[in-house]
Amino acid sequence: MSKLLVGRYNELEVARITDFGYFLTHEEGDVFVPIRLANEELKVGEYTTVFIYTDSERRWVGTHEKPNGIVGEFVTLECKDTNKNGAFLDWGISKDLFVPFSEQSATMQMRKKRKYTVYIDLDRKTGRVFASSKLNKFLSTDISNFEERQEVFMYIAQEVELGYECIVNRKWLGLLYKNQIYGDIKLGKVQKGFVSKIRPDGKLDLTMSKPGYDETDIDKKAKTLLMLIKKKGGFIPFNDKSHPNDIKKEFRMSKKQFKQLLGFLYKLGVIKFTDKGTEIVDL
Numbered sequence: 001m002s003k004l005l006v007g008r009y010n011e012l013e014v015a016r017i018t019d020f021g022y023f024l025t026h027e028e029g030d031v032f033v034p035i036r037l038a039n040e041e042l043k044v045g046e047y048t049t050v051f052i053y054t055d056s057e058r059r060w061v062g063t064h065e066k067p068n069g070i071v072g073e074f075v076t077l078e079c080k081d082t083n084k085n086g087a088f089l090d091w092g093i094s095k096d097l098f099v100p101f102s103e104q105s106a107t108m109q110m111r112k113k114r115k116y117t118v119y120i121d122l123d124r125k126t127g128r129v130f131a132s133s134k135l136n137k138f139l140s141t142d143i144s145n146f147e148e149r150q151e152v153f154m155y156i157a158q159e160v161e162l163g164y165e166c167i168v169n170r171k172w173l174g175l176l177y178k179n180q181i182y183g184d185i186k187l188g189k190v191q192k193g194f195v196s197k198i199r200p201d202g203k204l205d206l207t208m209s210k211p212g213y214d215e216t217d218i219d220k221k222a223k224t225l226l227m228l229i230k231k232k233g234g235f236i237p238f239n240d241k242s243h244p245n246d247i248k249k250e251f252r253m254s255k256k257q258f259k260q261l262l263g264f265l266y267k268l269g270v271i272k273f274t275d276k277g278t279e280i281v282d283l
Contacts, residue, residue, distance in 0.1 A: 004028045004052065006060070007071030007122050007129040011049045014042045024050065024062055037063035037094065053095050054128050061095075068092035069120050071129060074138075074155060074167050076117045076188030079110045086110075089118065089131060103132035115187050117157040117167075135165075139173045141202025146172075146195055154193040154206055156185055166193070166206060174204035182208050182252035209257060222264045225251070229271070229280055237277040 004010060004026050012024035012031060021034040022042050031052055033042075042048055050062030051070070068091055069075030077089035080096060086103070087110035088096035099118060104110055110133070118131035119138040132138070135157060146152075154166040154176060163177040164185065176185075176193065185191070197205035228251075229236050238247060240262060244255040251258055262278060265271045272281050 004031070004060070005071075006052050006054060006127055007120065009049055009051050009070070010062075011047050012062070013047050014044050017042070017044060022062075024048070029060065031060040031062045033062040033064075037061070037065060039064040051093070054126075058127060063093060063095075065093035067095075067097075069097075071120050071122050074117060074119050074135070074157070074170070075131075076115050076157070077131075078115050079112050081112060082110060089116070097129070097131050099131045099133060103130065103134060105133045105135075117155075117187065135167070136173065139167065140171050143172060143198055143202055143204060146198055146204060148195055148198060149210060150195045151210075152193055152195060152204075152206070154191050156187050156189050156191065158187065168193075168195075168204055168206070172204060173202075174206040176206040176208070179254070180207040180209075182248055182254070209253060218260065218264055221257075222261045225261050226265055226270060226280075229278065234280040235277060236279075239273045239278050 010026075010031075012026055014022055015025035015030065016023045021032055022038060024031040024033060031050065033050060048064075050064060051067055052060055052062050055061050068077060077091065077097060079087050080090050081088045086098055086100040088098055091097040097118075097120065099110060110116055116133055117135065118133050119135060120129065120131050121138070122129055152168050152174075154168060154174065155170070156176075157165045157167050160175075163175060163181065166174045166176050168174040174195075180196070191208070193206045193208050194210045195204050196207040199205060238250065238258075240259045242255070247253065247255050247258045262271065266273070270281055271278055
């Protein structure tokens with residue numbers, strides 16, 4: 001039989017039933033599932049999959065509830081309460097996820113009703129699940145396999161002065177600068193991005209659009225922009241003199257990229273510029 005995994009899902013056999021709940025058997029000991037945490041009536045001898053955590057007396061408790069994250073994952077959760085020992089995050093189940101003060105970032109003391117990105121871990125000494133907002137402890141600084149312009153997945157972890165810190169491909173730390181953000185962005189969401197720079201400190205600079213000039217990519221995006229202009233009646237009140245914030249809001253791209261696409265279409269002879277904007281040329 002495999003080792004019991006606290007803070008994860010386990011498939012266990014129902015050994016006995018009481019008025020208060022079910023006892024599931026494992027060679028390391030029994031796991032108790034209270035009636036209120038079981039989503040179905042169980043029978044002796046059948047197997048069921050439960051999420052396991054420990055109670056205040058370090059006893060194993062099983063539940064059919066689905067937590068927002070298991071051991072080994074980064075998650076973004078809301079703080080429900082705090083006390084002298086630490087903070088309690090809404091885990092999505094009856095049990096709150098505890099963040100000891102010693103595992104809270106020195107620059108970010110947790111407060112009620114605010115959301116924080118944490119790593120869920122297991123204390124090997126006590127067998128208890130806990131969370132830590134000291135994300136660097138759980139991330140790799142070996143970025144030797146990354147290349148500039150490489151496509152990655154960015155988990156939006158926390159807002160900082162320069163933009164947003166992101167967990168890249170679940171293992172590395174990256175920074176998405178404010179001027180590289182186009183459209184809505186939310187903590188705890190995963191978005192596609194690209195590596196714009198590989199830093200010597202083991203971190204990555206990120207962007208939401210592919211950096212550098214790529215003829216195929218430019219051609220594709222320029223065609224998309226041209227279709228948008230056609231849908232708007234052949235004219236848009238934007239040109240290379242428009243304000244960067246207006247361009248960012250309307251097209252979800254930087255002014256530099258917008259000008260690049262307009263220049264591409266202008267060279268093809270399909271658009272022309274006016275004092276009021278850009279319009280399609282009648283061919």
